[in-house]
Amino acid sequence: MVIETPNEMSFDYSETQKMVAASAKEFAEQHIRPFVMEWDEEQTFPVEVFKKAGEMGFMGVLVPVELGGSGLGYHEYISIIEEISKVDPSIGLSVAAHNSLCTNHILTFGNKDQKEKWIPKLATAEWIGAWGLTEHNTGSDAGGMNTTAIKEGDSWVLNGAKNFITHGKSGDISVVIARTGEKGDSRGMTAFVIEKGTPGFSSGKKENKLGMRASETAELVFDNCRIPDANRLGEVGEGFIQSMKILDGGRISIGALSLGIAKGAYEAALQYSKERVQFGKPISQFQGISFKLADMATEIEAAELLLHKSAFLKNEGRSVTKLGAMAKMFASEVCVKVANEAVQIHGGYGYTKDYPVEKFYRDSKLCTIGEGTTEIQKIVIARHILK
Numbered sequence: 331m332v333i334e335t336p337n338e339m340s341f342d343y344s345e346t347q348k349m350v351a352a353s354a355k356e357f358a359e360q361h362i363r364p365f366v367m368e369w370d371e372e373q374t375f376p377v378e379v380f381k382k383a384g385e386m387g388f389m390g391v392l393v394p395v396e397l398g399g400s401g402l403g404y405h406e407y408i409s410i411i412e413e414i415s416k417v418d419p420s421i422g423l424s425v426a427a428h429n430s431l432c433t434n435h436i437l438t439f440g441n442k443d444q445k446e447k448w449i450p451k452l453a454t455a456e457w458i459g460a461w462g463l464t465e466h467n468t469g470s471d472a473g474g475m476n477t478t479a480i481k482e483g484d485s486w487v488l489n490g491a492k493n494f495i496t497h498g499k500s501g502d503i504s505v506v507i508a509r510t511g512e513k514g515d516s517r518g519m520t521a522f523v524i525e526k527g528t529p530g531f532s533s534g535k536k537e538n539k540l541g542m543r544a545s546e547t548a549e550l551v552f553d554n555c556r557i558p559d560a561n562r563l564g565e566v567g568e569g570f571i572q573s574m575k576i577l578d579g580g581r582i583s584i585g586a587l588s589l590g591i592a593k594g595a596y597e598a599a600l601q602y603s604k605e606r607v608q609f610g611k612p613i614s615q616f617q618g619i620s621f622k623l624a625d626m627a628t629e630i631e632a633a634e635l636l637l638h639k640s641a642f643l644k645n646e647g648r649s650v651t652k653l654g655a656m657a658k659m660f661a662s663e664v665c666v667k668v669a670n671e672a673v674q675i676h677g678g679y680g681y682t683k684d685y686p687v688e689k690f691y692r693d694s695k696l697c698t699i700g701e702g703t704t705e706i707q708k709i710v711i712a713r714h715i716l717k
């Protein structure tokens with residue numbers, strides 16, 4: 331019997347990946363680490379850090395070089411989000427939302443003029459991007475949205491509000507999905523670009539959150555907001571279908587965010603378990619603790635493999651709807667579990683703000699909710715395997 335191994339299968343990181351990961355790690359240590367708890371306490375969204383991230387090429391990771399981006403692929407993108415999230419997941423979340431949602435929507439569905447107008451500004455972080463799908467009454471069931479866009483001559487007039495939007499206040503440019511047809515019709519929604527300062531467009535309530543507190547989350551409000559038809563992305567009626575495609579890629583970045591949190595919490599717990607002595611020995615020598623570490627390390631490894639397989643498919647231009655949902659669901663559940671065990675390993679100290687696991691624990695929960703809850707990922711996966 332001959333066992334065939336695909337030639338291209340390799341589990342080693344490429345030199346580019348290693349280099350990109352090292353520069354993201356250095357960036358996070360220098361520009362983020364010293365301020366993590368201050369930003370968390372005060373819910374500061376540190377705009378200047380994103381400008382610096384832009385200079386490093388982290389705000390236009392997937393954007394072609396000719397449009398001002400880094401021209402990298404999904405493996406490198408995972409490494410950047412992972413390294414930043416190991417230090418501060420809320421900065422990882424904001425970098426992910428800017429790249430995967432706003433920028434990628436315009437890059438994927440915008441026409442030449444639209445890309446040339448907006449992408450270079452986004453890729454360099456001259457402008458911060460937001461993406462609005464969710465509303466107060468329609469989260470998982472986003473297709474039931476109430477925000478409307480009515481065509482009037484050569485313009486569209488938007489009315490309604492979007493909820494829980496990353497960079498809802500600080501965003502210079504937002505991609506917004508609005509109803510242009512019948513409710514319940516997946517072809518009844520269209521995507522538009524709205525620039526900050528457009529009359530009738532404002533930001534509303536900023537959320538006071540459990541975790542991810544340095545990532546700004548706020549409402550977008552539309553009150554007879556008039557925009558030109560030139561701001562429409564793609565065809566009328568394609569907005570919801572476009573959004574589902576954008577979320578396919580976005581889920582890889584939330585998986586990477588989850589991986590960064592899990593690794594950060596695991597590494598802190600591993601080190602602590604070797605230093606903390608009880609009953610005359612380091613707690614890592616108790617089987618009850620070492621088994622926790624073994625489970626954490628194994629699940630992190632599995633999450634990483636799922637994510638990089640999704641990245642491979644995405645780079646190849648193949649569908650990642652099923653695998654991306656699997657990777658996001660698995661990695662996010664792993665990160666919540668690992669963060670929980672990391673606090674347990676730290677005992678009472680893990681419950682204080684003196685140790686980083688306290689924040690990982692709070693930040694982790696967003697990962698099973700944002701860009702589709704775990705339950706919604708199961709619906710996506712089940713639909714695929716049962717069709």
Ligand SMILES: Cc1cc2nc3c(=O)[nH]c(=O)nc-3n(C[C@H](O)[C@H](O)[C@H](O)COP(=O)(O)OP(=O)(O)OC[C@H]3O[C@@H](n4cnc5c(N)ncnc54)[C@H](O)[C@@H]3O)c2cc1C
Pocket residue numbers: 427460461462463464466467468469470471493494495496497542547696699700701702703704705706709
């Ligand atoms: C920090 C943060 C940042 C965010 N950033 C953005 C952003 O930038 N842009 C944006 O558009 N949105 C954003 N969101 C919104 C996010 O995507 C939604 O919160 C998420 O999709 C869930 O929607 P919901 O909160 O309305 O929960 P709901 O949809 O009300 O769900 C409540 C519960 O019901 C479950 N449920 C719902 N339907 C089903 C079903 N059919 N079967 C089984 N269970 C079900 C859910 O899994 C969940 O457990 C953000 C949210 C947060 C918290």
